[in-house]
Amino acid sequence: MARSGTTSEAVRPVPLLERDAVRLWIRRIRLTVSYALLVFFALMFIMPFVLAAISSFKTLPDIAQNPTGLGFDGGLGSPTLDGVERLNRERIRIPRWALNSTIQTVSVTLGRLVLATMAGFALSRLRFRGRWFIFGAIIAVQAIPGIVLVIPKFLVMKQLGILNTYWGLILPLMFDAFAIFIMKGFFDQVPHEIEEAAAIDGATLWQTYSRILLPLVSPGLIALTVLSVQGTWNEFLHSLLAAPSNADIRTLPVGLALLRGAFGENNPWNTLMAASLLTTIPMAIVFFTFQRYFREGLAAAAVKG
Numbered sequence: 326m327a328r329s330g331t332t333s334e335a336v337r338p339v340p341l342l343e344r345d346a347v348r349l350w351i352r353r354i355r356l357t358v359s360y361a362l363l364v365f366f367a368l369m370f371i372m373p374f375v376l377a378a379i380s381s382f383k384t385l386p387d388i389a390q391n392p393t394g395l396g397f398d399g400g401l402g403s404p405t406l407d408g409v410e411r412l413n414r415e416r417i418r419i420p421r422w423a424l425n426s427t428i429q430t431v432s433v434t435l436g437r438l439v440l441a442t443m444a445g446f447a448l449s450r451l452r453f454r455g456r457w458f459i460f461g462a463i464i465a466v467q468a469i470p471g472i473v474l475v476i477p478k479f480l481v482m483k484q485l486g487i488l489n490t491y492w493g494l495i496l497p498l499m500f501d502a503f504a505i506f507i508m509k510g511f512f513d514q515v516p517h518e519i520e521e522a523a524a525i526d527g528a529t530l531w532q533t534y535s536r537i538l539l540p541l542v543s544p545g546l547i548a549l550t551v552l553s554v555q556g557t558w559n560e561f562l563h564s565l566l567a568a569p570s571n572a573d574i575r576t577l578p579v580g581l582a583l584l585r586g587a588f589g590e591n592n593p594w595n596t597l598m599a600a601s602l603l604t605t606i607p608m609a610i611v612f613f614t615f616q617r618y619f620r621e622g623l624a625a626a627a628v629k630g
Contacts, residue, residue: 374605381408381599388594408595412603419603421573422580426558429494429576434553436499438546445508446534450520460509466502471562479566489571494564498557504549511545512538551615558608577604 380388382404412419447453448460478497479488487493515538523533539546561578568574575583581600 377598377601377605381595381602382406383408383595385593385595392594405595408593408599411593411596412600417584417600418572418575418580419577419600422575422577423603423607425494425574426576426578428491429498429560429564430554430557432491432495433498433557434550436495437501437504437553438549440499441501441504441508441549442539442542442546443534444505445510445512446538448505448509449512450538463502463505467506475562475566478563482567487567489568489574491574493567494574494576497567498560498563501553504553507549508542508545511542515541547615551612554611555608 376393380392384405384407448456448463482488482493482497487496519537519541520533523537528537559578560576561582564576564579565582568576568579581597581604584600585597
């Protein structure tokens with residue numbers, strides 16, 4: 326009995342409360358480290374925007390003395406609107422560029438939604454010869470770097486006669502393989518029984534697509550809309566390629582890239598930062614307004630994938 330008591334005393338388990346305390350302590354450490362990393366990476370992403378916003382209200386001597394400062398403590402002046410005012414004095418065509426970017430973004434997004442949903446529906450629900458070959462080609466296109474297609478795209482637009490036109494800015498961007506891939510994934514997850522029930526009720530293929538299936542894949546439509554708006558608004562290479570010599574249809578990214586050389590050797594950094602800030606604000610408003618729908622769409626896509 327004594328030996329038994331000694332053995333039980335040696336292997337006595339840790340009390341339940343003590344184990345819970347250890348687990349709680351480990352969990353708190355993990356949460357602290359996770360939040361610290363999130364804050365660090367958030368600051369890394371936000372810092373360029375903050376620096377651009379502050380620099381747009383600095384004087385040029387203040388920027389030269391303290392380019393990365395977060396305040397106006399350079400001793401060379403207080404906050405000023407000289408950078409923004411110079412945009413008007415130099416007659417820089419920010420409003421025109423913004424209008425062109427808006428026309429391009431809205432047109433491309435609407436066209437991409439229509440084409441991607443129809444193509445995704447056809448590849449997911451319709452049975453026809455060559456369906457898997459087409460889907461494989463769409464996946465293969467995503468693996469091709471965009472820079473490889475620059476010369477072929479330029480030659481095609483030249484042959485079609487859409488260079489230096491709005492059609493050149495819009496049409497090539499409407500056809501997006503990634504958008505088709507996303508929408509096919511959402512349509513794949515809709516049960517076929519829904520279509521069968523609609524067919525029994527006398528619904529046509531178009532009615533099934535437009536009135537029944539499209540509302541069910543609305544998270545994908547929202548996520549695709551936000552991605553398309555953001556990507557098209559910031560599109561630079563294609564916009565430069567489509568309008569190489571027509572300044573009237575120049576978009577904001579192209580205009581800002583060419584703006585640096587418009588002032589000669591002495592770049593007014595406060596003016597450049599003000600122009601960049603004006604370009605960023607619309608997308609920031611769109612993202613923060615629809616971020617909840619964007620998160621829901623991506624979460625649904627992850628679950629469906």
